[in-house]
Amino acid sequence: MAVTIRDVAKKLNLSITTVSRALDDYDDVAHTTRERVRSTARKMGYVPSRAARNLRRQRADIIGYVIPASGTRFTDPFFSEFIAGLGDQAVSHNFDLLISTATPDTEKEKQLYARWVSSRLVDGIILSRLRLEDWRVEYLQRNHVPFVMHGRTQSKTKFPFIEIDSRAGFALLVKHLVERGHRRIAYIGAPEKFTLQRDRYAGYQNGLSAANIPLDKTLVCQGDLTRAGGYHAAQSLFQLRKPPTAIIGANDLTAEGVLRAARERGIVVGRDLAVAGYDGTEVSEHTQPPLTTLRQPVYETARKLVTMLIALIQNEPLEPSQIILQPELIIRESTAG
Amino acid sequence: MAVTIRDVAKKLNLSITTVSRALDDYDDVAHTTRERVRSTARKMGYVPSRAARNLRRQRADIIGYVIPASGTRFTDPFFSEFIAGLGDQAVSHNFDLLISTATPDTEKEKQLYARWVSSRLVDGIILSRLRLEDWRVEYLQRNHVPFVMHGRTQSKTKFPFIEIDSRAGFALLVKHLVERGHRRIAYIGAPEKFTLQRDRYAGYQNGLSAANIPLDKTLVCQGDLTRAGGYHAAQSLFQLRKPPTAIIGANDLTAEGVLRAARERGIVVGRDLAVAGYDGTEVSEHTQPPLTTLRQPVYETARKLVTMLIALIQNEPLEPSQIILQPELIIRESTAG
């Protein structure tokens, strides 16, 4: 059906070796033949078969990423931006991006990774939303699959990652709220198994103690990084005898849920209540009121992660292999009060 | 490195043929050997190499989808849900999903499709956000690449698609607004090249004429399916001598932009102004106020599209190959006034 390297060789009375090497710019093929090969290959519409090339080269030029979803959708716009970054950078390195969704720590997730790894469908994997104890790290290591992480696991690791210093970020956020006169600052976190929860919660605590505010456990709730989670947690916070005057969400989505709960109770955010989030996705500009948040460079991080992963795959030196970035505090109307 | 079929065969003193056929459940292998092969293959951790299999079978078991992005991100949560559906269904058919992002009708988009098609990296492609004249349809047809469409092009087509009858939907939306007493209903559309714009705009017009309201062109704006687009279009609508009392956005994102513009002008949506969108993504529940919208079954549509595509790839009969669904009107507070 499709035109193969043999067709090109035959038409030019050359060996397939020469055609292959001409197209790959080896210098053991004469300049004139190189041109001849190039032009007829183009004319005949020859493009090497990925399958054959993969088999021979023992790699697929494909990287994989599993989007952490909950149920039938991944609602976090964070991932939209992340994926765009991954895809763009992959293509610019002549790689492609394989995607699927799975709820963390489910059987489906395990099967997905196993599927990709064991059949050597992907050359490397991007990991995000790491867990304190993350089976994926151990699994990929054991199977010698290159990977890079957005965030990291509990323990010190030798593997490459990019981390946003959310601990510092949340301390900053608390400081900002304290400066606005808040003392009863609530925190709606993520499930405890996620590393990000440990860090963000620690940052929250650090911020409080820096301001000499004792930790009030009744002001600490667990969400699930979704709007619904923030919504329900906020409702319970509002029912406290002494409700908080400020609420921080573990991410923008959580904060959005808070916004909705507040509105339903007739609480005016930015006046009666301060609300802040984390991520700095585009949505946070468009909430009502616009959300104070910590912005992390999602798109750029994704691109950088891909670059790191590909270097790893190709056994190139990776320097530095562990990057920590500072989030940027963006103050908007939601903490005006 | 990895264990191959030869390793398994050697260990069992069988030919690779028999191993292969045993694992593939052919009935020309004895029951007992089948079991022997199965168990040692599992024990040795043998999984067929995708590269080798692809080369031999002349297919990759991969389908591709290019997310229409604008700039560095695709902001529409519609696509999050869509991708989740594509990925889930692909995996359940033992396929995988290749993803990238590109702005419609750019050089990058062309290269992306060419890359996938010419090297036979994907077996089929999902097309969404079709244009009236869509080069992709002609291109894929010419290259004999199976594809299915979410929506369709201008002309009648023989290719499989699933379409949401947004024409009927928008007429319904207008009817709803008219029943709430609105006569000056604005419409913020999408770029004209998209088929969805033609349909939604037509639906809007149909709705108006059904209510005997003449079309007022000053109430028709062009957006770009983003929040920013809706925001700016709304601003210009508000500056009209006789501003509209209701605004319909071509999608939820556009409507969200309207919400923000309204809020900045001190207009209370749901009382002074009615706003409605289209898509019914989760975001629309969480806007302030919650958005009246037309819900289309994004996740299910995505799954169905994959099933259709895979049937096409495997030359199975496809019945029916052209599906039209009705969107569901969801009335929320944004059109309460």
Next chain:
DNA sequence: ACGAGAATCCAAAACGTTTTGGAAAAAATA
């Protein structure tokens, strides 16, 4: 004019499967 080195080219192997077209052995039929 001769040998050395450079410049070009190529045959063959290998990557790991699936599938084709039998062959050998066992079972059924005559």
Next chain:
DNA sequence: TATTTTTTCCAAAACGTTTTGGATTCTCGT
């Protein structure tokens, strides 16, 4: 028992590349 049929297995080919390890021709200095 002789023949046919069924069962069970396998050798070899093919998929389309890239790479290895020469082979051939050309160029040039002597």
